[in-house]
Amino acid sequence: MTRLKTLAALLLLVVSATAEDAAEEGVPYAARRERLRARIESGLALVPGAPAAEPFRQDNDFWYLTGLEWPGVVLALTEDGAWLFTPDGTEPAPPGFDGVLAMDMLDVTLGRYAADGLWLPGGRSEFYSTWNRPGERREFGDPFGPSKRRLEWISESRKRVEGEKVRALEPKLTELRQVKDRSEIECLRRACRVTGESLVEAIRSVKPGMKEREFQDGLERGYLERGARWLAFPSIVGSGRNGTMVHYTENSAEFDRNELVVVDTGAEIGMYAADITRTFPVNGKFTQRQREVYEAVLAAQDAAIAALKPGVTLGEVDAIARQVLKDRGFTQRMPHLTSHWVGLQVHDVGDYAARLKPGMVVTVEPGIYLEDEEIGVRIEDVLVVTGDGAESLTSWIPRGADEIERLTGADLK
Numbered sequence: 044m045t046r047l048k049t050l051a052a053l054l055l056l057v058v059s060a061t062a063e064d065a066a067e068e069g070v071p072y073a074a075r076r077e078r079l080r081a082r083i084e085s086g087l088a089l090v091p092g093a094p095a096a097e098p099f100r101q102d103n104d105f106w107y108l109t110g111l112e113w114p115g116v117v118l119a120l121t122e123d124g125a126w127l128f129t130p131d132g133t134e135p136a137p138p139g140f141d142g143v144l145a146m147d148m149l150d151v152t153l154g155r156y157a158a159d160g161l162w163l164p165g166g167r168s169e170f171y172s173t174w175n176r177p178g179e180r181r182e183f184g185d186p187f188g189p190s191k192r193r194l195e196w197i198s199e200s201r202k203r204v205e206g207e208k209v210r211a212l213e214p215k216l217t218e219l220r221q222v223k224d225r226s227e228i229e230c231l232r233r234a235c236r237v238t239g240e241s242l243v244e245a246i247r248s249v250k251p252g253m254k255e256r257e258f259q260d261g262l263e264r265g266y267l268e269r270g271a272r273w274l275a276f277p278s279i280v281g282s283g284r285n286g287t288m289v290h291y292t293e294n295s296a297e298f299d300r301n302e303l304v305v306v307d308t309g310a311e312i313g314m315y316a317a318d319i320t321r322t323f324p325v326n327g328k329f330t331q332r333q334r335e336v337y338e339a340v341l342a343a344q345d346a347a348i349a350a351l352k353p354g355v356t357l358g359e360v361d362a363i364a365r366q367v368l369k370d371r372g373f374t375q376r377m378p379h380l381t382s383h384w385v386g387l388q389v390h391d392v393g394d395y396a397a398r399l400k401p402g403m404v405v406t407v408e409p410g411i412y413l414e415d416e417e418i419g420v421r422i423e424d425v426l427v428v429t430g431d432g433a434e435s436l437t438s439w440i441p442r443g444a445d446e447i448e449r450l451t452g453a454d455l456k
């Protein structure tokens with residue numbers, strides 16, 4: 044028996060190692076560059092990476108098209124090929140690239156190609172993932188630092204070709220990034236796995252009197268232990284009344300035994316974000332009222348998830364969730380949409396009016412926030428749109444009211 048088990052474990056190891064390698068090798072960076080090039084009629088497209096910084100995290104667009112961790116590099120796409128401009132231009136060209144040139148040569152290239160049109164990304168702000176490491180305490184969206192320097196570079200490049208036609212590359216990039224390929228879905232699945240496992244572990248450790256911050260530290264330690272270098276966004280841990288504040292990140296209060304706790308969190312793995320919310324009672328038992336609110340949110344989430352399929356819009360999904368809350372007697376306004384795109388950043392790029400297509404990845408996260416009763420409930424899962432519906436990447440994480448009770452406060456009962 045033991046020998047069999049060992050063999051099975053060994054086989055499993057071999058299989059998972061192969062799957063992992065295949066996913067890594069199978070990232071179609073060159074195909075993405077080709078698809079972008081097919082969308083620009085002529086001229087030169089420039090995509091600057093993130094400037095050198097410590098700690099360094101690559102820019103999302105640049106990473107999507109190159110998979111290169113190099114700092115301070117500009118990707119240039121022309122009808123002749125794909126080039127990298129680096130500070131001194133001495134690196135050998137990575138496979139799939141036509142050459143590496145010194146940044147000084149960029150002006151020559153601009154002169155040669157920009158007359159036929161220069162394509163530049165715009166001022167899209169992708170700040171969440173760039174600025175938060177597990178265990179670090181930062182707020183949302185610091186607009187200063189490398190992201191700002193990248194924007195400055197873009198606006199300077201615009202000025203250098205004054206008079207020439209500058210066009211927006213952003214809509215083309217967004218169109219590509221909005222539909223995830225297989226390798227991206229695998230990264231998202233891993234990010235959700237790391238987040239979910241750490242979250243389950245953290246919820247099991249809950250005790251009355253524990254501080255929100257203490258819970259957060261344990262949770263984020265789990266991310267680090269499982270290989271995350273970044274948070275997808277600052278973790279939200281809100282107990283009681285704090286759970287009714289949608290973007291509460293102060294996380295300074297103590298858990299009271301009769302309170303609900305809302306935890307909205309995500310690790311970043313392989314550059315991709317997870318975004319999961321669970322709500323649980325500190326003492327492991329919902330009151331009748333807490334359960335009533337919880338079940339309403341759950342029903343709204345189930346209805347919204349059931350509606351996800353190609354052809355539907357996120358607006359339609361949102362309306363379905365709101366209707367369920369209303370039908371259950373919860374008439375206060377939900378102060379956020381039911382869904383957002385998830386990908387290289389937690390609130391990923393994408394057109395909110397788009398009809399869903401297979402490969403699009405969204406959250407479904409209805410909530411009810413009753414400030415007077417100090418009851419906040421939000422439940423959030425991540426789903427990939429498939430051919431005829433959607434696959435949840437997070438359905439294995441306890442979600443039903445009974446499951447949540449079993450997970451919480453086991454040693455209190």
Ligand SMILES: [Mn+2]
Pocket residue numbers: 318383406408423
């Ligand atoms: Mn979310």
